[in-house]
Amino acid sequence: MKPRVPRMNDQESAAWLGLTTMFSLLPVALDRQLQRDSGLTHFEFVVLSRLQLSPDPTMRMTALAEASVSTLPRLSHVCGRLEKRGLVERSPCPEDRRATNVRLTTDGRRELIRSIPGHIATARRLVIDALTPEQLDALTDITNTINARLTEDRTP
Amino acid sequence: MKPRVPRMNDQESAAWLGLTTMFSLLPVALDRQLQRDSGLTHFEFVVLSRLQLSPDPTMRMTALAEASVSTLPRLSHVCGRLEKRGLVERSPCPEDRRATNVRLTTDGRRELIRSIPGHIATARRLVIDALTPEQLDALTDITNTINARLTEDRTP
DNA sequence: ACCCATTACTTGTCGCGTCAACCAAACGGG
DNA sequence: CCCGTTTGGTTGACGCGACAAGTAATGGGT
Numbered sequence: 549m550k551p552r553v554p555r556m557n558d559q560e561s562a563a564w565l566g567l568t569t570m571f572s573l574l575p576v577a578l579d580r581q582l583q584r585d586s587g588l589t590h591f592e593f594v595v596l597s598r599l600q601l602s603p604d605p606t607m608r609m610t611a612l613a614e615a616s617v618s619t620l621p622r623l624s625h626v627c628g629r630l631e632k633r634g635l636v637e638r639s640p641c642p643e644d645r646r647a648t649n650v651r652l653t654t655d656g657r658r659e660l661i662r663s664i665p666g667h668i669a670t671a672r673r674l675v676i677d678a679l680t681p682e683q684l685d686a687l688t689d690i691t692n693t694i695n696a697r698l699t700e701d702r703t704p
Numbered sequence: 705m706k707p708r709v710p711r712m713n714d715q716e717s718a719a720w721l722g723l724t725t726m727f728s729l730l731p732v733a734l735d736r737q738l739q740r741d742s743g744l745t746h747f748e749f750v751v752l753s754r755l756q757l758s759p760d761p762t763m764r765m766t767a768l769a770e771a772s773v774s775t776l777p778r779l780s781h782v783c784g785r786l787e788k789r790g791l792v793e794r795s796p797c798p799e800d801r802r803a804t805n806v807r808l809t810t811d812g813r814r815e816l817i818r819s820i821p822g823h824i825a826t827a828r829r830l831v832i833d834a835l836t837p838e839q840l841d842a843l844t845d846i847t848n849t850i851n852a853r854l855t856e857d858r859t860p
Numbered sequence: 861a862c863c864c865a866t867t868a869c870t871t872g873t874c875g876c877g878t879c880a881a882c883c884a885a886a887c888g889g890g
Numbered sequence: 891c892c893c894g895t896t897t898g899g900t901t902g903a904c905g906c907g908a909c910a911a912g913t914a915a916t917g918g919g920t
Binding site: 732735736764765766776777779780781784797800802803804 | 867868869870871877878
């Protein structure tokens with residue numbers, strides 16, 4: 549069955565063009581700043597952040613993957629690199645011997661904290677400070693709505 | 705000088721989290737659908753689209769790079785692949801012998817047109833149809849504002 | 861007329877992410 | 891108490907993109 553999807557009108561096209569343009573520019577900009585100033589990719593930054601924010605000092609790979617909006621293979625690779633650089637440590641989980649626990653090392657926490665101000669400054673300069681409070685609220689609603697669709701699309 | 709950037713408040717954090725979550729999910733989703741159904745990456749799709757939309761049947765690399773929100777190296781690589789697959793053709797520009805002209809082949813146009821309905825359907829399902837008209841307008845404003853900052857940030 | 865800077869693009873390298881395949885442990889029905 | 895299935899994670903291969911470096915043509919200043 550081919551349910552004939554309607555073309556986009558001008559209003560829809562404008563939104564779509566703005567959106568696609570944004571996400572071909574924004575990730576690159578974030579990666580550039582973090583890489584240049586802190587030697588971290590944005591995703592590495594997110595992983596370290598989620599680890600630090602966790603109430604429990606150690607997290608399972610699956611939980612960390614979920615928290616950092618990623619996949620297990622991707623997380624596994626990046627944890628391998630981060631471990632080599634001494635920023636995280638992995639240890640087998642005693643309760644479930646299939647599982648792996650990850651935790652932030654002292655070096656990892658230090659590097660993360662060092663990198664935060666520059667990252668926040670960039671996020672403010674490029675996005676947050678450019679928007680009005682009403683736009684911030686609107687953006688939250690919009691992204692939450694879209695993200696709901698995206699997450700249910702992830703696992704068919 | 706270190707002008708002490710303020711932390712984010714709850715409103716700002718919510719918007720930022722929503723945004724970062726979205727652009728770690730959306731590009732993957734678009735690539736997946738296009739790759740599966742049409743053997744194209746989203747960026748390849750954009751390149752072909754811009755070529756087809758051009759009033760002139762042929763475009764300079766620089767113009768195409770700008771239109772597809774990309775860089776010259778990236779575009780050069782992807783044009784190489786697309787040319788190998790017979791979807792585009794490159795020829796030296798007669799007026800400026802440094803320049804290269806790209807144009808869509810018949811096969812390229814056909815493949816593009818084949819791929820459009822599925823792509824639009826995905827864009828609708830994941831984004832457009834999830835939003836109200838007011839949200840679409842808001843999204844256009846927001847992304848245009850951010851994109852302005854991003855583009856001026858690109859070339860310091 | 862010459863030279864240096866700029867423009868236009870290409871190429872190579874490297875690192876990251878996706879996917880598929882794999883392994884091992886735990887579960888659960890018969 | 892098995893044995894098939896599900897869950898948790900790792901690994902390898904491959905492709906794409908960023909960046910840096912290189913080439914070639916153009917143009918602007920003197």
